[in-house]
Amino acid sequence: MINGTQIGSLPRLQADLYLLKIDMNATNITINNLYVSNKTDQVILGDEEVTIDMRDFIFNMTAEYSYITDPPIFADFGLADILINNMSALIRGTTFYENQTIHVDIEEMKGNLESFDINFDGLSDFSIVLTDIVGFFVNLLGGKIAGIAGEELSLNLVPLINKIIQIIPTELPIPGTNLYLLGGFDSNLHVTKDSYMRLPLSASLQSRKEFFDEKSEIILPQHLDDPYEIQLFLSEYTINSISHALHVEDYLKFSTQLIKTDQLSMVVGSQLFNFFDHNMTCQLDFDTVDPYPNIDIKPDNTIVFVNITTDISCRKHENDTQFYHVANMLFLVNTSLIFEIDNNLTIKGQINDLKATITNAYNSTIGEIAIYLVQLEISLVENVMKGIINSYIEKGYSLYWIITDVFKITFLDIREIQSKNGDGFLYLELTPVFNITKAHKQAKAFLSQDEINVKTNHNLLNDPAFMNLEKQFFNEFGSYQKAKVMKEQQQEQAFQEYEGKVNEQFEQL
Incomplete structure (x- = not known):
């Protein structure tokens, strides 16, 4: 009413x-x-x-x-x-x-x-x-x-x-973007008496710039006999369409200024930064490049393949207001992970394997970059990177803001939910709970609007959790570099002391 x-x-x-x-x-x-x-x-x-x-x-x-x-x-x-x-x-x-x-x-x-x-x-x-x-x-x-x-x-x-x-439109534009949802039925509805209804929907996120035309060959399960009210099967096709659209529209890029020239010089070679003052700020611009980030879903884990380019620029002197281009690097990142979702729509996960490989270094203004040296440094910090990321994703990240902030829904709670991997698909099983009083109030508020606004001010890359993760990683990377320098200095000092003792004994003889 x-x-x-x-x-x-x-x-x-x-x-x-x-x-x-x-x-x-x-x-x-x-x-x-x-x-x-x-x-x-x-x-x-x-x-x-x-x-x-x-x-x-x-x-x-x-x-x-x-x-x-x-x-x-x-x-x-x-x-x-x-x-x-x-x-x-x-x-x-x-x-x-x-x-x-x-x-x-x-x-x-x-x-x-x-x-x-x-x-x-x-x-x-x-x-x-x-x-x-x-x-x-x-x-x-x-x-x-x-x-x-x-x-x-x-x-x-x-x-x-x-x-x-x-004549019902199969395209749903997303306001303020070049993105739109493309969907429709791909087979007949299936209904069983006093049991369930299956809605065979085909859905993808598309960009006006480039159409995602891959085909889904995965056969999804029909129905699982369990106590959950809703079963949602999500194929690799839908997930990869989202990844492709975000990649094409440049929504997967981010920058950081938490690294210094002294740290970079140890990665690419200390002699290459002779024209830069000590400990100048550098900016690293990360972006995905073709082919788009691809997700491969297996029953025991999910594998993500990402090609990332890094544009490195640094200040040369303390009073510089601009950054000078240093080099570009291309990486292939291969990640294997597992995750789960709890009743608060909090995604928790764990990275089992993380492998980053540098495939190219180009447009260098500081001379030739030794790729093998960069790869050696990356290999040494891979476990540090995996540990830092796991410390955050094991705590979880709540997606409830999508319901409350994007879709403006306040009357829906999740009583039970679980997520599992299949062969080429994810499936969620959940039981929603509707608060009738809140639904009544929100329906009145919704109908009273002069316009419907589905925009959100939530920016994932500016989220405190992501920013803390970024800061901790580069702090740990800096600590690792300092420890490495200290160890090298200690080894050099020990070698000099040993060499001095040998020379002293030789002179006595």
Whole structure:
């Protein structure tokens, strides 16, 4: 039940009827009463069929209206009131899949309407005529629907419903981006009596710049016999489409200024930074390059392959305001990991293996870079990198902000959830819990909006957890470099002391 909800205004309607143009506006729309009886289940699952049983539906809405025609034959403004009283409907039907489109076949449709009243209370006498005309056609249509059955149903109503289904857009643009969701049904719906409904959806995230045209060859499981209310199977195709779209749109790049020239010189060779002052700040710009980051899902782990380019630039002197290009490096990163999701939508994981390989160094302004030396340094810190990352992802990262911040949903909680790997797919099993009181309040707030905003201010790369991870890694890398220098100095000192003792003994002889 939703009562006293302010919807606001409808978009302005301007229509050209050849000999007559009409300009209509509706404002201050209010839902005074919206009610459906809960005495019976509204949706009933049968064997390959669905029954919608709605009873005692009551709807009352008021709105301020105004219209004018060109030429100015008709004009009016006032208050419109609509009342649907005790409407009931029974619809029973099946679906089938043909020509890459889902179709509906309605086998039974019954309807009953106690009364439908619409009243235009305006200044013009034409509002009385309009009330009578609209009321006549609505009552005629209501009686027609109540009497539809058999051959008339299949010849008239079913084709209309299927035409409406076919014009439903398969693309959903994401505001403010070149991204859009592409989806639809890829086979027939499957329904079992008093059990479950399977929705065979094909979905991908696409970029206007470059279409993701890979094909999914994975056969997903049909249904698992367990106590969870929802089972969601997610194929590599969908996951890789997300990775591809984010890669194409340059959403996977980030920068850091937490490393110094002294640290870099130990990686690429200390003689290469002769024209830079001591301990100058460097900027590392990371970005993914083709081929896009690829995810390979196995039953026991998930493997991620990423090609990363690093653009290195540094300040030469303390008072420099600009960074000078140093070099570009190309890496192949291969990561094997496992993860799980808890009831708070917190993703926890563990990296089992992390391998980074430098494949090229180019555009160097400091001379030739010894790739083997860089690879040696990377190999020495791989375990440090893995340990630091694991210390964070084992704690987990909550994705609940997607529900509350992006989709603005506050009435949904997760009672049970578990995630597992399959062969080429992930599957989530969950049982949601809906807070009816919160849902009622949010429905009223949603309907009262003048516009729907799905944007979020949440930036993952600026998230404190990510920034702390970045800082700790480079701090640990710096500590490692200092320890290495100290060890080399100690070894050099020990060697000099040993050499001095040998020379002293030789002189005595």
